[in-house]
Amino acid sequence: MSLPTILTGGLDRESSWRLADYERRGGYQALRAIFSRPLSPDDVIAEVKKSSLRGRGGAGFPTGLKWSFMPRNLPGEKYLICNSDEGEPGTFKDRDILRWNPHAVIEGMIIGGYATGATRGYNYIHGEIFEVYERFEQALEEARVAGYLGKNILGSEFSFELFAHHGYGAYICGEETALLESIEGKKGQPRYKPPFPASFGLYGRPTTINNTETFANIPWIIGNGGDRFLEMGKANNGGTKIFSVSGHVNRPGNYEIPLGTPFVKLLEMAGGMRAGRKLKACIPGGSSMPVLPGDVMMNCDMDYDSIAKAGSALGSGAVIIMDETTCMVRALERLSYFYFEESCGQCTPCREGTGWLYRVVHRIEHGQGRQSDLDLLTSVADNIAGRTICALGDAAALPVKSFIQHFRDEFAYHIDNRRCLVPVEMQREGSRIYVGEPW
Amino acid sequence: MVEVEIDGKKVEVAEGSTVLKAAQELGIFVPHFCYHKKLSIAANCRMCLVQVEKAPKPAPACATPVAPGMKVWTHSEQAVRAQKGVMEFLLINHPLDCPICDQGGECQLQDLAVGYGNSASRYQEEKRVVLNKNLGPLISTDMTRCIHCTRCVRFGQEIAGIMELGVAGRGEHSEILTFMGRAVSSELSGNVIDLCPVGALTSKPFRFAARTWELARRRTVSPHDSLGATLIAQVKGDEVVRVLPLENEEVNECWIADRDRFSYEALRQPHRLNAPMLKQNGAWTEVDWQTALEYVAHAFRDIAAEHGKDALGFVASPHSTLEELYLMQRLARGLGSENIDFRLRQSDFSLDGVRSGVPWLGMNIAEISRLDGALVIGSFLRKDHPLLCQRLRQIAKRGARITAVHAAQDDWLLPVETFMKVAPSAFPVALLEILKAVCSTTGASPDTQFAAYLESLPVSDEARRIAESLCSARNGALLLGNFAQHHPDAGLLHSLALEIARCAGQLRVGILGEAANSVGGYVAGACPSPGSGGRNARMLWEDPCRAYLLLNAEPRFDCADPAQALSALSNAEHVVVLTPFVGEHGDYADCLLPIAPFTETSGSFVNTEGRVQSFRPVAQALAQSRPGWKVLRVLGNLLSLPEFEFESSEQIRDSLVAGRDVTAQLSNDMGRVDWTMPSAPPGLERVSDIPIYRTDAVVRRASALQACRDGTDPVLRIHPATASEVGLSNKGRARVKQGGAATELSVQLDEGVARGCVRIAAACEASSSLGPMFGPVTVEAC
Numbered sequence A: 001m002s003l004p005t006i007l008t009g010g011l012d013r014e015s016s017w018r019l020a021d022y023e024r025r026g027g028y029q030a031l032r033a034i035f036s037r038p039l040s041p042d043d044v045i046a047e048v049k050k051s052s053l054r055g056r057g058g059a060g061f062p063t064g065l066k067w068s069f070m071p072r073n074l075p076g077e078k079y080l081i082c083n084s085d086e087g088e089p090g091t092f093k094d095r096d097i098l099r100w101n102p103h104a105v106i107e108g109m110i111i112g113g114y115a116t117g118a119t120r121g122y123n124y125i126h127g128e129i130f131e132v133y134e135r136f137e138q139a140l141e142e143a144r145v146a147g148y149l150g151k152n153i154l155g156s157e158f159s160f161e162l163f164a165h166h167g168y169g170a171y172i173c174g175e176e177t178a179l180l181e182s183i184e185g186k187k188g189q190p191r192y193k194p195p196f197p198a199s200f201g202l203y204g205r206p207t208t209i210n211n212t213e214t215f216a217n218i219p220w221i222i223g224n225g226g227d228r229f230l231e232m233g234k235a236n237n238g239g240t241k242i243f244s245v246s247g248h249v250n251r252p253g254n255y256e257i258p259l260g261t262p263f264v265k266l267l268e269m270a271g272g273m274r275a276g277r278k279l280k281a282c283i284p285g286g287s288s289m290p291v292l293p294g295d296v297m298m299n300c301d302m303d304y305d306s307i308a309k310a311g312s313a314l315g316s317g318a319v320i321i322m323d324e325t326t327c328m329v330r331a332l333e334r335l336s337y338f339y340f341e342e343s344c345g346q347c348t349p350c351r352e353g354t355g356w357l358y359r360v361v362h363r364i365e366h367g368q369g370r371q372s373d374l375d376l377l378t379s380v381a382d383n384i385a386g387r388t389i390c391a392l393g394d395a396a397a398l399p400v401k402s403f404i405q406h407f408r409d410e411f412a413y414h415i416d417n418r419r420c421l422v423p424v425e426m427q428r429e430g431s432r433i434y435v436g437e438p439w
Numbered sequence B: 001m002v003e004v005e006i007d008g009k010k011v012e013v014a015e016g017s018t019v020l021k022a023a024q025e026l027g028i029f030v031p032h033f034c035y036h037k038k039l040s041i042a043a044n045c046r047m048c049l050v051q052v053e054k055a056p057k058p059a060p061a062c063a064t065p066v067a068p069g070m071k072v073w074t075h076s077e078q079a080v081r082a083q084k085g086v087m088e089f090l091l092i093n094h095p096l097d098c099p100i101c102d103q104g105g106e107c108q109l110q111d112l113a114v115g116y117g118n119s120a121s122r123y124q125e126e127k128r129v130v131l132n133k134n135l136g137p138l139i140s141t142d143m144t145r146c147i148h149c150t151r152c153v154r155f156g157q158e159i160a161g162i163m164e165l166g167v168a169g170r171g172e173h174s175e176i177l178t179f180m181g182r183a184v185s186s187e188l189s190g191n192v193i194d195l196c197p198v199g200a201l202t203s204k205p206f207r208f209a210a211r212t213w214e215l216a217r218r219r220t221v222s223p224h225d226s227l228g229a230t231l232i233a234q235v236k237g238d239e240v241v242r243v244l245p246l247e248n249e250e251v252n253e254c255w256i257a258d259r260d261r262f263s264y265e266a267l268r269q270p271h272r273l274n275a276p277m278l279k280q281n282g283a284w285t286e287v288d289w290q291t292a293l294e295y296v297a298h299a300f301r302d303i304a305a306e307h308g309k310d311a312l313g314f315v316a317s318p319h320s321t322l323e324e325l326y327l328m329q330r331l332a333r334g335l336g337s338e339n340i341d342f343r344l345r346q347s348d349f350s351l352d353g354v355r356s357g358v359p360w361l362g363m364n365i366a367e368i369s370r371l372d373g374a375l376v377i378g379s380f381l382r383k384d385h386p387l388l389c390q391r392l393r394q395i396a397k398r399g400a401r402i403t404a405v406h407a408a409q410d411d412w413l414l415p416v417e418t419f420m421k422v423a424p425s426a427f428p429v430a431l432l433e434i435l436k437a438v439c440s441t442t443g444a445s446p447d448t449q450f451a452a453y454l455e456s457l458p459v460s461d462e463a464r465r466i467a468e469s470l471c472s473a474r475n476g477a478l479l480l481g482n483f484a485q486h487h488p489d490a491g492l493l494h495s496l497a498l499e500i501a502r503c504a505g506q507l508r509v510g511i512l513g514e515a516a517n518s519v520g521g522y523v524a525g526a527c528p529s530p531g532s533g534g535r536n537a538r539m540l541w542e543d544p545c546r547a548y549l550l551l552n553a554e555p556r557f558d559c560a561d562p563a564q565a566l567s568a569l570s571n572a573e574h575v576v577v578l579t580p581f582v583g584e585h586g587d588y589a590d591c592l593l594p595i596a597p598f599t600e601t602s603g604s605f606v607n608t609e610g611r612v613q614s615f616r617p618v619a620q621a622l623a624q625s626r627p628g629w630k631v632l633r634v635l636g637n638l639l640s641l642p643e644f645e646f647e648s649s650e651q652i653r654d655s656l657v658a659g660r661d662v663t664a665q666l667s668n669d670m671g672r673v674d675w676t677m678p679s680a681p682p683g684l685e686r687v688s689d690i691p692i693y694r695t696d697a698v699v700r701r702a703s704a705l706q707a708c709r710d711g712t713d714p715v716l717r718i719h720p721a722t723a724s725e726v727g728l729s730n731k732g733r734a735r736v737k738q739g740g741a742a743t744e745l746s747v748q749l750d751e752g753v754a755r756g757c758v759r760i761a762a763a764c765e766a767s768s769s770l771g772p773m774f775g776p777v778t779v780e781a782c
């Protein structure tokens, strides 16, 4: 049985990114409907609220609510930003959306601009994906030529300009206010909030920022109604979600499933565990979220609330699968190194703490650990979490805390025996590269 | 107003205030590093985390706005746990070697670590090392100690107006550095030393000279520009080893210029004159005070007897104290001479006798910060008045419209809406154009003396724009800078400024005083009385005297026409110099009297807003130096002048200003002046600035400042178009001639210089053999 899809269905990957193809699939009908029915900006926001669409960028904030914060009638420039910076390890869905279905994002942004009163939009695209960036530029040009972008869109009163902005590949520029700084041409460093972007955003003007996937869902919601979107998922978790499944599965890749689908179903779609091994651990929402032990995960449904209940978060929807061949110390060492390197360095706990965490885990991995390190790591992580300017601090702390919480014995073994619990040959066997089919 | 409760105490604060401000209001201390009241909020150190009711996580007090009914705990378990956590992070990579750190004892990190740090570190990994940076002669670095609070960066961006320091790199690799390894060159740069909460940025000249607890802290006042920044001199034994700002919101806020901070280096050997000296048969010998003073008394008495009282001339630097200036004029007048002046770089004295009072800023310094528009006329604003310029920078940021008329456009690091660049001889025309444009906007009718000129005068776009911005100001001002005061038509410029102000509506007119006592000199009466026929600063040299007494003045650098001054001095029979320093007067003087510089005497400066600021000596007078006022008093006594029995400088000051409101004497108004429209001289005109580290005898000897970019020898600057007309090329050499005087300088093309002009700094070694600061010059390639 195939599950219903919103974003990925019917994409042939031959020409699905072209405007004509998108229109053939019903593209830009939602936008047309807004002007023909007509729908007021408030109607659009109400529909999005009804859909229970939650932000796909990581925090899961209700999109309709976010849009309602924009001071729509304030004169002057207002901005709408699409966050395609996608730098979180394990996450690789936005680039595929842009690669195969860019017009869904463009249409979503135009509708978003209409709803929030934004006059200009930017899509901030991760600096290391070039082909995707170029394809998006082409799609923009198609939309401009077709009159979907620019002045008096489709003959209406509404004007909206949209541009692509190619970043330089810094993870921190995915944090929405660092992203704004980066567009402004400054160093990508998060701003302290308040003020929030809705009141003081890009160039100090009201700004709304959403994830690529969030925008891509909008045309469907407007075209089919918020209620139907909600029904696709479950209460408070409307719609489908693309999960980027990576790690020890037979067919790593992006899988779109209705929110609330059992994890085992997703695992099955991804070809199941490699070599029939057992699921040891899973990070269900991208590397910044807490890891969950395999048995907990196997009983979980894939939606915001179920995963939160299990002790992690759905985050960006990156599902990192680890089987028994994984050394948890080594895995944590790699994750900690990432946050250590990606910290912007402006606030003390993150700048100093991420290095401390990494060095201690590195030391343990290399046989220099002390039993007291485990409590030390937890305590240092506690001192970072919740005390920083942006959530990168939490992102660095949560993996450390959860790895030690769930796999403490393995860490203790590593410290006592100065080597991995999982024999190195086994680790090596587990990390042989398999190439699966993309969707 | 919003009511909040902090640590159980209620307080009302303005809406939009932060929790930290509210806590300060209650006298509750919240630990902090990155927060600084004059800088934007960065909220990056996280030291100020406090507990806020209903908030899931601790919030930074410095950045959290108050909300009605908010409850905050600054010392609750949650708050202290957060603060201690941050302190631990700050210390893990910070060297724990306070005993060898120059900041030890005055380090905010050290202080707070006592309260929030642990006695032992849990951090067992290797520590970060950051390479030091060369920031130039003033600031020493120890970058491993940096805690990344970015105060220094924000200072540059927001206060100094130039981002010379920035954070490069990310995460643990972030470091503070300059662009491409350049040195810091802002004239306000030293303030980052005070701002740096740790020992990362410290004073280079002071480095390892003393520990803070060994130092006496004594208040004093800056002797340089007319702002009168209040200072703390830190003294070890009898030597000033460091100077810091004494916060004074109404004057210097919490800043001082580098000139105020580092000039103390001049007050030591080898610069100082140890003992009175007499030149006998061409050779200098040390003598005792008695001998020297009797020599002077005799000399002056003899000259007066032989050539008349009019043969005595008295020349004071406007950086002298009020008391010195006063006793000097008493001495002159007691001897029957009116030949006395302190306005040494001025050349037009047409307003003497017409002015209604002492020329001054026309407002309080703090009021500058409330202006919404200003036209700056004839000023090298940024270097002449670093902190006034800083105030203008702040108002410009808030939307005040700044315009300028000047002969050379330097970057003031603030947005100047319209910069009208004209040759000095065209200044009056420029102001007339503005006047005409103003009148046509407001419908005011100009005074008859100008009306005739206005009729057929074409008005440039720039003048029109300036007029428009002046007329739109609700609280605007015209500010006449040092250059406008030095200008050969200074009186005319002043009257035109008054007229523009009148016609535009209620604009104020301010004189940006040049020196510490530019107002004080008038208050002390140190210039010829109107109608007395006494020689002013120009006539003193033009019509030479037989004997001169110089007070702190170095005519080679301090006068409008050094060549003329030097010729008058070398032809005089006697030249007596009261100076703290050696090295300048050997050729023409016959008696040198070592007087105490501002740090070793009591005295007063009257700043540009008319604020009388008195100070005590901060150190013992060096060697045989004596306070200038005492020397002048004894001279008065030896000459049997009446009423010369002063026991203290306070007594002198009080006899002058006590019970008399100095501010009542201040006025920029005036009666009518007769004037003629100046015509442009044939050929090129000279434009002279006084480089920031050449303004006075003290700063000229300050070695670290001299090593700065601003201390380098001047070049000849000329507009490229003018240069090609006269055959000069960039980096080439040029021979400069003014009357009989000549010198050679290297050429720098500079589009900022008005066409038809050559900019040659005055007060510099390289140009000291030249003639007047204004007027015709000839140049040729060589």
Ligand SMILES: Cc1cc2nc3c(=O)[nH]c(=O)nc-3n(C[C@H](O)[C@H](O)[C@H](O)COP(=O)(O)O)c2cc1C
Pocket (backbone or CB within 6 Å): A054, A055, A056, A057, A058, A059, A060, A061, A063, A066, A083, A084, A085, A086, A087, A088, A171, A172, A173, A174, A175, A176, A177, A209, A210, A211, A212, A214, A390, A391, A392, A395
């Ligand atoms: C360190 C950090 C990195 C982030 N990176 C991304 C990212 O790559 N893409 C993204 O959409 N959101 C990212 N976010 C979340 C954004 O700040 C923001 O919440 C999101 O773009 C909002 O969109 P949404 O409401 O549609 O989810 C990141 C947040 C943090 C703290």
Ligand code: SF4
Pocket (backbone or CB within 6 Å): A172, A189, A190, A342, A343, A344, A345, A346, A347, A348, A350, A351, A388, A389, A390, A391, A392, A393
């Ligand atoms: S938490 Fe880290 S990444 Fe975020 S602002 Fe602070 S230092 Fe920068």
Ligand code: FES
Pocket (backbone or CB within 6 Å): B031, B032, B033, B034, B035, B042, B043, B044, B045, B046, B047, B048, B049, B060, B061, B062, B063
């Ligand atoms: S003082 Fe508040 S974060 Fe630094």
